[in-house]
Amino acid sequence: xxxxxxxxxxxxxxxxxxxxxxxxxxxxxxxxxxxxxxxxxxxxxxxxxxxxxxxxxxxxxxxxxxxxxxxxxxxxxxxxxxxxxxxxxxxxxxxxxxxxxxxxxxxxxxxxxxxxxxxxxxxxxxxxxxxxxxxxxxxxxxxxxxxxxxxxxxxxxxxxxxxxxxxxxxxxxxxxxxxxxxxxxxxxxxxxxxxxxxxxxxxxxxxxxxxxxxxxxxxxxxxxxxxxxxxxxxxxxxxxxxxxxxxxxxxxxxxxxxxxxxxxxxxxxxxxxxxxxxxxxxxxxxxxxxxxxxxxxxxxxxxxxxxxxxxxxxxxxxxxxxxxxxxxxxxxxxxxxxxxxxxxxxxxxxxxxxxxxxxxxxxxxxxxxxxxxxxxxxxxxxxxxxxxxxxxxxxxxxxxxxxxxxxxxxxxxxxxxxxxxxxxxxxxxxxxxxxxxxxxxxxxxxxxxxxxxxxxxxxxxxxxxxxxxxxxxxxxxxxxxxxxxxxxxxxxxxxxxxxxxxxxxxxxxxxxxxxxxxxxxxxxxxxxxxxxxxxxxxxxxxxxxxxxxxxxxxxxxxxxxxxxxxxxxxxxxxxxxxxxxxxxxxxxxxxxxxx
Amino acid sequence: xxxxxxxxxxxxxxxxxxxxxxxxxxxxxxxxxxxxxxxxxxxxxxxxxxxxxxxxxxxxxxxxxxxxxxxxxxxxxxxxxxxxxxxxxxxxxxxxxxxxxxxxxxxxxxxxxxxxxxxxxxxxxxxxxxxx
Numbered sequence: 001x002x003x004x005x006x007x008x009x010x011x012x013x014x015x016x017x018x019x020x021x022x023x024x025x026x027x028x029x030x031x032x033x034x035x036x037x038x039x040x041x042x043x044x045x046x047x048x049x050x051x052x053x054x055x056x057x058x059x060x061x062x063x064x065x066x067x068x069x070x071x072x073x074x075x076x077x078x079x080x081x082x083x084x085x086x087x088x089x090x091x092x093x094x095x096x097x098x099x100x101x102x103x104x105x106x107x108x109x110x111x112x113x114x115x116x117x118x119x120x121x122x123x124x125x126x127x128x129x130x131x132x133x134x135x136x137x138x139x140x141x142x143x144x145x146x147x148x149x150x151x152x153x154x155x156x157x158x159x160x161x162x163x164x165x166x167x168x169x170x171x172x173x174x175x176x177x178x179x180x181x182x183x184x185x186x187x188x189x190x191x192x193x194x195x196x197x198x199x200x201x202x203x204x205x206x207x208x209x210x211x212x213x214x215x216x217x218x219x220x221x222x223x224x225x226x227x228x229x230x231x232x233x234x235x236x237x238x239x240x241x242x243x244x245x246x247x248x249x250x251x252x253x254x255x256x257x258x259x260x261x262x263x264x265x266x267x268x269x270x271x272x273x274x275x276x277x278x279x280x281x282x283x284x285x286x287x288x289x290x291x292x293x294x295x296x297x298x299x300x301x302x303x304x305x306x307x308x309x310x311x312x313x314x315x316x317x318x319x320x321x322x323x324x325x326x327x328x329x330x331x332x333x334x335x336x337x338x339x340x341x342x343x344x345x346x347x348x349x350x351x352x353x354x355x356x357x358x359x360x361x362x363x364x365x366x367x368x369x370x371x372x373x374x375x376x377x378x379x380x381x382x383x384x385x386x387x388x389x390x391x392x393x394x395x396x397x398x399x400x401x402x403x404x405x406x407x408x409x410x411x412x413x414x415x416x417x418x419x420x421x422x423x424x425x426x427x428x429x430x431x432x433x434x435x436x437x438x439x440x441x442x443x444x445x446x447x448x449x450x451x452x453x454x455x456x457x458x459x460x461x462x463x464x465x466x467x468x469x470x471x472x473x474x475x476x477x478x479x480x481x482x483x484x485x486x487x488x489x490x491x492x493x494x495x496x497x498x499x500x501x502x503x504x505x506x507x508x509x510x511x512x513x514x515x516x517x518x519x520x521x522x523x524x525x526x527x528x529x530x531x532x533x534x535x536x537x538x539x540x541x542x543x544x545x546x547x548x549x550x551x552x553x554x555x556x557x558x559x560x561x562x563x564x565x566x567x568x569x570x571x572x573x574x575x576x577x578x579x580x581x582x583x584x585x586x587x588x589x590x591x592x593x594x595x
Numbered sequence: 596x597x598x599x600x601x602x603x604x605x606x607x608x609x610x611x612x613x614x615x616x617x618x619x620x621x622x623x624x625x626x627x628x629x630x631x632x633x634x635x636x637x638x639x640x641x642x643x644x645x646x647x648x649x650x651x652x653x654x655x656x657x658x659x660x661x662x663x664x665x666x667x668x669x670x671x672x673x674x675x676x677x678x679x680x681x682x683x684x685x686x687x688x689x690x691x692x693x694x695x696x697x698x699x700x701x702x703x704x705x706x707x708x709x710x711x712x713x714x715x716x717x718x719x720x721x722x723x724x725x726x727x
Contacts, residue, residue: 003649005665007618040635040648040667061622062630062664085669086632107623125619132612141609144602257598265601 004042006083009059011124013048013209014202014241016056020072021045024056027075035084047210049124050364051111054094059106059124066106067092097360097382111361114379116342118350119166119326120366123210128245131252134213140258142332146221147266154225155181158328161336162348167193167284167321168396168425169501170347170414176318179308180226183316188228190219191312191319193289194235194242197281198397199448200356201428204322206364207352208235208242211326212249216272218328220259223270226318231272234289236279246274281398281452285500286311286319288454299456300500321426323352343369347413351424357393357431358385367412374408377431388433392516396425398445398452399505401512402438421512423505437534438517439524442509443471449506460503463494467510474521476537477528484521488514536579539594543570546591553583553592614656621664629663629708632681632689636670642677650697651680654704663708673718682707691718 010016010025028043049057054068058078065088067078074092081087093102094109106112117123126133134140146154159174180188192215196204208215219231235243250272253259261269275293282288283298290312292298311317327349331339340348347369353376355363360382367376373393377383384390392402401422403410410416414424432441450464470487473479491507498504514521523529530538543553549567554560561577564570572583572592584592599605621628633639633648651665673679676693682703683689690713692703699716706712 003652004618005648005652005667007622009619037635061619062625062628062666064622064625085636086667087669105625126616130615132608133615135605135609136612136614136616138609140605141602144605148602255598257600262600264599264605 003039005062006041007061008041008043008078008083009046009061009124010043011047011049011055011057012045012128013052013055013206014239015048015052017241019056021056023072024058024070024075027072028058028079031076031079032083035079037079037083041083044127045129046125047123047128048120048206048364049106050115050120050206050366051106051109051361052363053361057124058092064105064107066094066104066109068094110382111363111365111380114367114371114375115365116350116368117366118330118339118342119207119214119323119352120210120364121330122214123206126211128210128212129248131213131249131256134211138333139213139329140217140264142329143217143220143224143258144264145332146224147264147268151181151225151227154221157336158225158331161331161339162343162346163324163327163331163339164347164414165321166323166327166351166426168399168423170424173320173324176308176320177222177225179306180228180316180318183309185316187230187313187315188226189312189315189317190222190226190228190231191286191289191293191307191317192219192231192233192325193284193286193319193321194233194239195277195279195284195289196236196239196322196426197279197284197452198399198426198428200430201354201397201426203352203354203364203427205239205242207322207326208239208246212242212246213253214326214329215246215322216249216253216259218325219272220263220268220270221328221332222318222320222325224268226316228316228318229269229271231270232275232293232312233272234275234277234283234293237276238279243274243276250274280454281448282454282500282502285502288500289319290317297454299454300502302499323427344411344413344416346415351412351427353427353429355381355429355431357429358388358433358436359383359431360385369413370411372409372411373403376412376429377408381431384431384433388435390431391434391436392432392438392441394422394430394432394441394445394509395428396423396505396508397428398448399423399501399508400425401508402432402441402516404516421508421515423508435532435534437475437530437532438513438520439471439475440530440532440534442513443468443475445509446471446506449502453502453506457497457499457503459494459497460499460506463490463498463503464506466490467494467507471510474524475530475535477524477535479521479525481525484514484525533594536581539579540574541572541577541579541581541584541592541594543572543592545569546589548589548591550588552586552588556582556586558582618664621662625664627662627685629685630681630683630689631663631665631708632668632683633665634669634671634673634677634679634681635667636674638670638674639677639679644678647678647680647695647697647700650700651704654701658704660704660708676718679718684708684711692716693718 058067058070163173164170288300307317352366446468455461547569554562561573
C-alpha cells in the first residue's frame with residue numbers, strides 16, 4: 001500500500017507542456033525532496049484538464065485545490081506553503097470573473113459545473129503512462145465483460161446505447177460494427193481514425209494524450225465483436241506526444257497480456273499497430289485513410305463499397321474515430337441503458353468540444369448532448385472576450401456552418417445542428433465576435449479546403465478554387481451581385497457532384513454565411529464597405545482635424561501617399577494608399593482613423 | 596509483470612492497485628469525506644506524527660473504511676501537544692486532538708469518526724481550519 005497522503009497532478013497535455021509543465025513537475029519534485037516529503041507526496045503528470053485558457057493547471061488532492069497559470073518558479077512556494085504548511089497559495093487560485101471570488105475547488109467553477117466527463121473520464125485524473133492506474137479505474141474490465149458475451153450481444157449492447165460516430169458523420173456505431181461482423185472474410189481490421197484535421201480542434205489528441213488505454217481497450221472490444229485480429233491507429237505525425245503515449249500504452253497492454261494472443265485466457269487474438277499520416281485533411285475520410293495506410297495516395301474512392309465490406313487490403317474494415325472508441329468501455333461498465341439515458345432522443349451520451357476563438361475560456365469541454373449553445377458559450381465558456389458582442393459560432397470546421405444569436409437556445413445534437421445549416425462535426429467550436437467579417441470567415445475556410453483538396457475529382461479541385469476566387473473578389477470590394485448567384489449555384493453543384501465528404505461539405509461555410517449574413521455580402525459588393533472592419537482592402541485611412549501637421553505619417557508612408565505642409569492638416573491619397581497602416585501606428589495624436 | 600491470464604486475475608490486480616487512485620477519487624468529493632489532518636511540521640514529526648499518520652492509514656485499510664481521507668498540515672501552533680490531529684466530519688466544525696498516541700488514534704476512529712462521539716484529548720480552543 002502506498003503511503004502517499006497527497007497527490008499533485010500536473011497537466012501534461014501538449015498545451016500545458018508548451019507552457020513549461022515539465023519544468024513545473026521537475027521543480028515540484030525537487031522541492032518535495034528538499035522538504036523530505038517524497039514518501040508522502042506523489043507528483044504525477046496527467047492528461048488535459050480542459051481548462052487550457054488558465055494553463056498550466058496543477059491540482060492538489062485530497063483537498064481538491066485547483067491552481068491555475070502556474071510557473072516553474074511557483075513550485076517552491078506551492079511546496080513550502082500548501083504541502084508543508086497546509087496553507088493554500090491564494091494568488092494562484094482561480095478567481096471567478098463575475099463574482100471576483102476565489103474558487104479553489106474545480107467542482108465549483110462555472111467552467112466545470114455543467115460538464116459531464118465520459119470520454120474524458122480519465123483525462124486529468126490518471127497518469128496516462130501507467131497502465132495500472134487505468135486498471136485501477138476499472139480499465140480493461142469492459143473488455144473482460146465483452147469476452148463473456150457473444151459477438152452479437154456485444155454489438156447489440158453498442159446498438160442499444162445509441163452511440164453515434166463522433167468523427168462528424170454521426171452514423172450509429174453499433175450498426176457499423178454489425179455490417180463488419182456480418183461480412184465474412186479470413187481477415188478483418190479495426191481502424192481508429194486519429195487524423196484530426198479541423199482547424200482549432202484537439203479533442204482526439206487530448207484523449208490519446210490523457211487516456212490512451214481507453215482507445216486500446218475499445219479497439220480490442222471491437223476486434224472481438226466483428227471478428228478482427230488486427231487493429232490499426234491512423235494518427236497524424238504532427239501529434240508526437242499522443243503517438244508516444246499511445247505506443248507506450250500498446251506496449252504495456254501487450255506486456256500485461258491485454259493485447260496479443262489468448263487475451264485474458266479467452267482465446268481472443270488482437271494486436272494494434274500504429275500508422276502515421278502526413279497530415280492531409282482528406283485522409284480523415286475513411287476510404288482515403290485506408291488508401292493512405294496501404295501506402296497509396298491518400299485519395300478517396302466512391303462508396304459503396306463501404307469499408308465494412310471492402311476496406312483495408314479489400315478486407316472488411318471497421319473505422320471509428322478516437323472519441324467514439326473512448327466511449328465504448330463506459331457503455332459496458334455502466335450499461336447501455338445508462339448511456340442512453342444521457343442526451344436527446346436521437347443523440348445519446350456526451351460530446352467533447354474544443355472551444356476556441358473569441359471566447360474567455362478557451363479549452364476542452366465535454367457536455368451532455370442537448371445542452372444549449374448559450375450554456376456552452378456563456379456558462380462554460382465565460383462569454384465573449386473583452387466584453388464584445390457575440391456574432392456567430394462555427395461548428396463542424398471547414399465542413400460546417402455558422403450558428404448565430406437566434407440559435408443560442410437550440411439544444412445541441414446531431415440533427416438539430418444539421419437542421420440549422422451547420423453540423424456537429426468532430427467538435428471544433430470557433431466563436432466569433434462583432435469584429436469578425438463573415439465573408440472573410442468563409443474565405444478562410446475555403447482557403448483551407450482549396451489547399452487540402454486532393455485533386456482527384458474536378459468539382460472539388462476546380463470548384464473550390466473558383467469559389468475562393470469569387471470570395472477574394474468580394475472581400476476586395478470588386479464583387480458584383482452576379483457573383484453571389486454564381487457562388488450559390490457553384491456551391492450547390494459541388495455539393496451534389498464531389499466525390500467525397502471533403503468536397504461535398506466544402507461549400508457549407510459559404511452557403512451558411514450567405515444565408516445568415518447576406519447583408520454583409522451586400523455591404524461588400526454595393527457599398528464597398530466591410531461592416532466588421534476586417535477586410536483591409538475595403539478600409540480607408542483618413543486623417544481628421546486632430547492632425548497638427550507633425551509630418552511623422554508622411555515620412556513613414558512607404559508609398560508617399562500622404563501630403564501636406566508642416567503644421568497643416570495632412571491628407572491621404574486613397575488611390576495610392578496600400579493600406580499598410582504604418583501611418584496610424586506612427587501618429588501620436590490619434591488623428592488617423594480606419595473606417 | 597506476469598501476464599494477466601483471466602478476468603479474475605485482472606480483478607485482483609485492480610484491487611491491488613486501487614489505492615493508487617483512491618485518494619484522487621475521494622478528493623473529488625472531499626466535501627462528503629471525513630478528513631483526518633495530521634500536523635506534520637518539525638515539532639510534530641519529532642513527536643512521532645509520521646507514525647501516527649501511517650497508523651491511521653493502516654487502520655483505515657484494515658477496517659476497510661471508505662469515507663476517510665488522511666492528509667497533513669503544517670504546524671497548527673500547538674507544539675506543546677504534538678502529535679496533533681484535526682478531525683473534520685462532513686459539514687461539521689473541525690476538532691483538534693493533542694498528544695495523540697496509537698491507542699488514542701484507534702479511539703478517535705472507533706468513537707468519534709464512526710459514531711460521532713467525541714473522546715478525551717480535545718484541545719479546547721475555538722479552532723478554525725485554515726481553509727476558512
